[in-house]
Amino acid sequence: MIGGGPVAVTLDQVAEAAGVSKSTASRVLSGSSRVSDRTKRAVQSAAERLGYRPNRIASGLRTRRSNLIGLVITNLVNASFHTITGVLQQRLDECGYQVLLCVTDSDPVRERRYLDMLLDHRVDGLIIVGTGENTATVQQVSAAGIPVVNLMRTPDGTPGDSVMAGDRDGAELAVQHLLGLGHRRIAFIGGPPGVDSGRDRYAGFAAALTAAGLEPEPDLCARGPYTVPFGAEAVMRVMAADDRPTALYSANHEATFGALGALVQLGVRVPEQLSLVCHEEAPWFPYWHPPITVVDNGARDLGELAAEQILRRIDSRPDHGEPGPEGVGRLIRVGSRLVVRSSTMPPGRPG
Amino acid sequence: MIGGGPVAVTLDQVAEAAGVSKSTASRVLSGSSRVSDRTKRAVQSAAERLGYRPNRIASGLRTRRSNLIGLVITNLVNASFHTITGVLQQRLDECGYQVLLCVTDSDPVRERRYLDMLLDHRVDGLIIVGTGENTATVQQVSAAGIPVVNLMRTPDGTPGDSVMAGDRDGAELAVQHLLGLGHRRIAFIGGPPGVDSGRDRYAGFAAALTAAGLEPEPDLCARGPYTVPFGAEAVMRVMAADDRPTALYSANHEATFGALGALVQLGVRVPEQLSLVCHEEAPWFPYWHPPITVVDNGARDLGELAAEQILRRIDSRPDHGEPGPEGVGRLIRVGSRLVVRSSTMPPGRPG
DNA sequence: CCGTGCTGTGCAATCGATCCCACGGAGTAC
DNA sequence: GTACTCCGTGGGATCGATTGCACAGCACGG
Numbered sequence: 001m002i003g004g005g006p007v008a009v010t011l012d013q014v015a016e017a018a019g020v021s022k023s024t025a026s027r028v029l030s031g032s033s034r035v036s037d038r039t040k041r042a043v044q045s046a047a048e049r050l051g052y053r054p055n056r057i058a059s060g061l062r063t064r065r066s067n068l069i070g071l072v073i074t075n076l077v078n079a080s081f082h083t084i085t086g087v088l089q090q091r092l093d094e095c096g097y098q099v100l101l102c103v104t105d106s107d108p109v110r111e112r113r114y115l116d117m118l119l120d121h122r123v124d125g126l127i128i129v130g131t132g133e134n135t136a137t138v139q140q141v142s143a144a145g146i147p148v149v150n151l152m153r154t155p156d157g158t159p160g161d162s163v164m165a166g167d168r169d170g171a172e173l174a175v176q177h178l179l180g181l182g183h184r185r186i187a188f189i190g191g192p193p194g195v196d197s198g199r200d201r202y203a204g205f206a207a208a209l210t211a212a213g214l215e216p217e218p219d220l221c222a223r224g225p226y227t228v229p230f231g232a233e234a235v236m237r238v239m240a241a242d243d244r245p246t247a248l249y250s251a252n253h254e255a256t257f258g259a260l261g262a263l264v265q266l267g268v269r270v271p272e273q274l275s276l277v278c279h280e281e282a283p284w285f286p287y288w289h290p291p292i293t294v295v296d297n298g299a300r301d302l303g304e305l306a307a308e309q310i311l312r313r314i315d316s317r318p319d320h321g322e323p324g325p326e327g328v329g330r331l332i333r334v335g336s337r338l339v340v341r342s343s344t345m346p347p348g349r350p351g
Numbered sequence: 352m353i354g355g356g357p358v359a360v361t362l363d364q365v366a367e368a369a370g371v372s373k374s375t376a377s378r379v380l381s382g383s384s385r386v387s388d389r390t391k392r393a394v395q396s397a398a399e400r401l402g403y404r405p406n407r408i409a410s411g412l413r414t415r416r417s418n419l420i421g422l423v424i425t426n427l428v429n430a431s432f433h434t435i436t437g438v439l440q441q442r443l444d445e446c447g448y449q450v451l452l453c454v455t456d457s458d459p460v461r462e463r464r465y466l467d468m469l470l471d472h473r474v475d476g477l478i479i480v481g482t483g484e485n486t487a488t489v490q491q492v493s494a495a496g497i498p499v500v501n502l503m504r505t506p507d508g509t510p511g512d513s514v515m516a517g518d519r520d521g522a523e524l525a526v527q528h529l530l531g532l533g534h535r536r537i538a539f540i541g542g543p544p545g546v547d548s549g550r551d552r553y554a555g556f557a558a559a560l561t562a563a564g565l566e567p568e569p570d571l572c573a574r575g576p577y578t579v580p581f582g583a584e585a586v587m588r589v590m591a592a593d594d595r596p597t598a599l600y601s602a603n604h605e606a607t608f609g610a611l612g613a614l615v616q617l618g619v620r621v622p623e624q625l626s627l628v629c630h631e632e633a634p635w636f637p638y639w640h641p642p643i644t645v646v647d648n649g650a651r652d653l654g655e656l657a658a659e660q661i662l663r664r665i666d667s668r669p670d671h672g673e674p675g676p677e678g679v680g681r682l683i684r685v686g687s688r689l690v691v692r693s694s695t696m697p698p699g700r701p702g
Numbered sequence: 703c704c705g706t707g708c709t710g711t712g713c714a715a716t717c718g719a720t721c722c723c724a725c726g727g728a729g730t731a732c
Numbered sequence: 733g734t735a736c737t738c739c740g741t742g743g744g745a746t747c748g749a750t751t752g753c754a755c756a757g758c759a760c761g762g
Binding site for chain 3: 021023024027036058062
């Protein structure tokens with residue numbers, strides 16, 4: 001502690017202290033080539049003694065690998081996104097990669113800037129929950145030889161692989177469950193039609209109804225942003241129908257909270273008067289009263305698979321081989337799972 | 352698209368295309384020194400034409416600045432943390448710094464590894480919500496000349512500045528509010544005593560009671576983890592008291608959700624039978640039924656101030672000046688604010 | 703005894719920027 | 733005309749690691 005100032009110890013110094021050349025020291029510390037046990041020990045102890053920490057910037061310049069992966073995501077608030085972010089970070093770290101976090105708030109301008117910045121930092125991979133407004137820039141990234149994985153959303157014309165949630169199937173699962181309980185008037189509160197999940201979940205909802213000989217009723221369907229106020233407003237709307245629904249499918253946890261609040265306010269009891277299923281898990285749904293039936297969209301799996309896919313692409317490009325898209329991007333779809341709790345039950349007799 | 356392979360354009364190439372030297376091209380693109388307008392235009396157009404993107408790794412090696420800031424955080428799930436993370440990232444980005452995200456899950460071993468890794472990446476700053484188990488390693492980081500900002504927690508012996516929530520004052524505020532409404536039997540559901548927020552919030556709770564001539568009653572106080580199940584269990588416990596409390600202070604939003612679920616289950620109505628105040632804002636509290644009175648611990652401000660503080664330290668160390676702690680670390684405390692909604696009211700007559 | 707191959711090590715080029723230093727020429731002062 | 737100051741520009745060292753190439757020493761087969 002007597003002067004271990006801010007000047008970091010370099011490999012040269014370690015080499016000198018160990019009485020070997022820089023090259024040998026490097027070989028020992030990165031374990032690439034064979035070195036005699038004696039020198040190995042000498043270098044290691046010198047490194048230890050001096051408190052040597054390799055400079056990844058220098059090493060990155062030479063090896064052309066930053067060990068950084070850009071994560072461009074629309075927000076962190078949504079339950080799926082922060083679960084995914086956590087899982088991703090952990091999995092990538094296990095393989096020596098770090099996450100450069102970029103939150104766009106769905107702003108294409110910020111997204112664009114982040115993409116350029118990630119290019120400048122020479123990230124080894126890009127995982128993106130995109131707005132769809134910058135596919136040209138994403139193309140540039142891909143053309144620069146950086147693997148791209150699209151997460152949750154695959155905009156038209158985007159390069160790279162995709163890891164997508166099984167939105168359509170999940171919504172179908174939820175509605176089939178409600179139909180199976182005997183519900184016929186099922187309301188839908190869903191996301192914006194312009195977003196993959198909004199579109200796909202509605203498609204699943206409609207498909208399940210159609211398969212049962214029913215069809216979506218416009219005044220039982222509300223589509224809008226994934227927000228608490230929208231959920232509340234939507235419930236007010238669908239519950240104002242002449243013939244009230246007996247069940248409600250709600251497409252994300254924020255909207256569901258809005259819905260739950262509004263239902264309490266309306267004095268509608270769940271599940272006695274209205275069955276409720278939410279398409280997204282949240283930590284407190286199992287503990288709610290009643291515990292909420294959900295479609296688990298596999299957020300953890302999404303993170304896991306996105307990490308694995310980007311790592312695979314990085315590995316399969318050992319030393320900046322071919323740049324181009326090797327065939328078309330691969331599409332991985334994560335299965336959804338219905339978790340039945342107590343917020344759904346057969347419809348009661350109309351009052 | 353005819354061969355813009357993965358090999359990136361370098362400054363040399365831009366310089367050559369513009370017919371100037373590498374030095375001049377650098378000067379134009381980093382705008383450091385005066386250059387004639389003619390050459391400036393030539394270089395800029397060449398850079399544009401070739402699609403030049405500066406290599407931050409190379410530049411970082413030379414300038415000894417990575418433009419990276421390490422964020423070591425215990426988790427992303429907690430509402431405050433993801434708000435803070437989002438704000439931090441945005442603020443730092445505005446000043447050209449990017450966030451290297453590290454989630455520890457409160458595991459000291461992972462924390463330790465992350466700190467070493469951040470050192471290797473030569474981050475320009477460290478913002479940490481620490482476990483308190485690695486102060487020695489944090490000392491190393493600080494000794495390496497990297498500014499450190501402790502967020503929400505300031506373990507004994509940690510170097511650097513601190514940006515802390517006004518936990519004690521906030522809890523006091525909440526309890527004073529309840530006392531002011533006429534409550535005398537106030538229950539406490541709080542965090543682990545080993546964590547700053549757990550300790551401070553309890554202290555504030557106790558202080559407010561003491562100032563009113565009361566004292567905390569052991570069977571109305573539950574202290575445990577910030578989890579939904581604990582909140583539920585704690586409510587069960589305090590509501591089992593012979594003389595039920597008329598008000599409840601709950602120390603974070605996860606526990607509050609557990610509590611709300613349990614209260615519904617017990618058939619206890621809020622606020623008629625029990626007033627509730629939560630020490631932490633969540634997006635849906637304003638929309639709940641009833642809207643929940645909260646102590647806003649200023650998560651956005653915490654992020655904002657932590658970002659500003661680290662940036663200030665980085666700037667005030669223009670070119671690796673003195674390493675040492677310039678005096679003691681600065682302590683910044685963020686004010687808490689009581690937001691009164693409808694979950695609190697004067698106590699009713701005992702039934 | 704000599705050629706061959708393997709092992710362990712060192713030398714020096716290299717990655718792509720930044721920036722100190724020097725230099726030529728124009729402008730100004732005396 | 734000489735000396736001096738700017739200004740714009742180029743040359744080249746430098747940051748700290750990695751890595752291709754060369755070479756010394758040793759073992760082994762013929």
